């Protein structure tokens with residue numbers, strides 16, 4: 001494996017209680033690629049992402065990043081329905097959370113205003129920043145969550161159904177931004193999406209998740 005392999009998964013097995021969800025999954029993701037995951041509801045796509053992110057402990061197997069260089073900075077945009085709807089934060093505050101990892105203990109967020117503003121501009125939300133996050137449309141919220149993830153400068157970005165419920169305009173905006181980040185910053189992007197023709201046309205590779213297995217479609 002060389003630096004060009006962003007993620008290497010070997011014989012990954014994940015279970016909830018005693019129920020096997022993923023069984024001996026092996027795959028590789030090349031750095032700087034957009035990789036789609038598709039499969040039936042409940043097949044284990046989110047579980048795969050959570051295991052790769054280190055949020056669930058697998059019962060067996062190994063995940064290595066960039067030739068075993070330790071855990072890189074991983075960005076994650078979960079499905080919106082898994083967020084806490086009571087969050088009373090503004091759009092600005094939600095996006096600025098992407099900076100927390102970089103801030104020193106006494107450093108003030110206000111020093112980084114321009115970074116937050118740039119991130120908001122990337123997803124065309126610069127005029128919405130004072131609004132409450134939960135007052136935004138679904139598509140605008142998705143864009144804010146992407147801006148938050150990008151602000152943390154991930155080396156690998158995981159997106160769980162980033163286009164679900166989005167209109168054409170937001171889908172096009174987000175997919176164009178992701179393609180740009182891939183080309184300009186060699187960002188590795190993994191996403192779950194249910195539209196196979198779209199994935200075939202846009203992603204570099206597509207994996208099918210079903211029956212505990214993950215197999216390449218393209």
Ligand SMILES: Nc1ncnc2c1ncn2[C@@H]1O[C@H](COP(=O)(O)OP(=O)(O)OP(=O)(O)O)[C@@H](O)[C@H]1O
Nearest residue numbers: 016017021039040041042043044045046047048209
């Ligand atoms: N925390 C949990 N505890 C127990 N079972 C779980 C947990 N999370 C998910 N599951 C179960 O594991 C299976 C895989 O769920 P997962 O969310 O990974 O599927 P998915 O492919 O992402 O589905 P969808 O396309 O519907 O989002 C499902 O049967 C689900 O009910």
